[in-house]
Amino acid sequence: MAPRGLLLDAMGTLIGLRRSVGAVYSELAASHGLAVDAGALDRVFPAVYRQAPPLAFPGLEGPELLAAERGWWGERIAEVFAACGQAEPLPPQLAGELFDRFAEPDLWHAYADVAGxxxxxxxxxxxxxxxxxxxxxxxxxxxxxGIASAFEVVVVSSAAGAAKPDPRPFQLALEALGLEPGxxxxxxxxxxxxxxxxxxxxRPLLIRRPRPATPPPHGAGEP
Incomplete structure (x- = not known):
């Protein structure tokens, strides 16, 4: 039976990064006088991201939720640089600048086969x-x-209070669409x-896009 609705993942499904995480991290670090190799940052980022606690904050909203998101990413950023040998504390502005940089659409692209x-x-x-x-x-x-208007709702794990593979984000989307899982x-x-x-x-359908040499963060996508 054909579906009445579709839920779509974002990072790696709808959108991807134009530049690697390591390249952006290295560039902004250099503006603070830190020389860290982009390739090294790219190599350690996937493991740091996989080992992190879920990007999900039950019960938080508004400024508290944003602060939790920034804090979560600040910890990951510090871990990535530490894994590349950066022993000294990072400049206090760097994590915030990176968080904000990855909120800028010019760093991203919607895949060519998405809009149609x-x-x-x-x-x-x-x-x-x-x-x-x-x-x-x-x-x-x-x-x-340019693709936001296609969607009736966008459910992100941080606001949902649970991250995939937990079913809660899916359930919230189903409730918003007014559709049954089947x-x-x-x-x-x-x-x-x-x-x-x-x-x-x-019902899940998996797509297999060509992977970059060093995987970007799944999903924030995500700095």
Missing amino acids: PLETWRQRGLKLAVVSNFDQRLPGLLKGL AVWHVGDSPEDEAGARAAGV
Whole structure:
């Protein structure tokens, strides 16, 4: 049976980075007098990101949620630089500057095969939502990339209070769309997408995009 709605992952499914995480980290670090190799940063980032606690903050909203997101990323940024041999504390402004830089749409792109299908699905009457292990920067990025209007709701793990593979973000999207799990498919690119969708009773569809030499953060995407 054809679905009545689609839930879509963001990073690696709808959008990707134009430059590597390491390149951006290295560039902004250099503006503070720190010389850290971009390649080294790219090599350590995936492990730091995978080992981090979930980007999810139950019960928080507004300024408190934003502070928690910035704090979470500040810890990851410090860990990445420490893993590259940066023993001294980072300049206090650097983490905030990196968080803000990854909120700027020019650093991202919507994949070339995204806009056409989104329009086709909307014309067919499908309800569309984004479900992503991301933070509150994502809606602004989707808007800046010209695809936000396709979606009725954007669920990010930080505000949902749970991250994929937990089913809660999927359940929140289903509630917002007013659809039952059996009427919806989820399109993503990771094991967390598949496991979370199945846990929520949603049919998962995985796509396999060509991977960069060093994977960017999944999902914030994410600095």
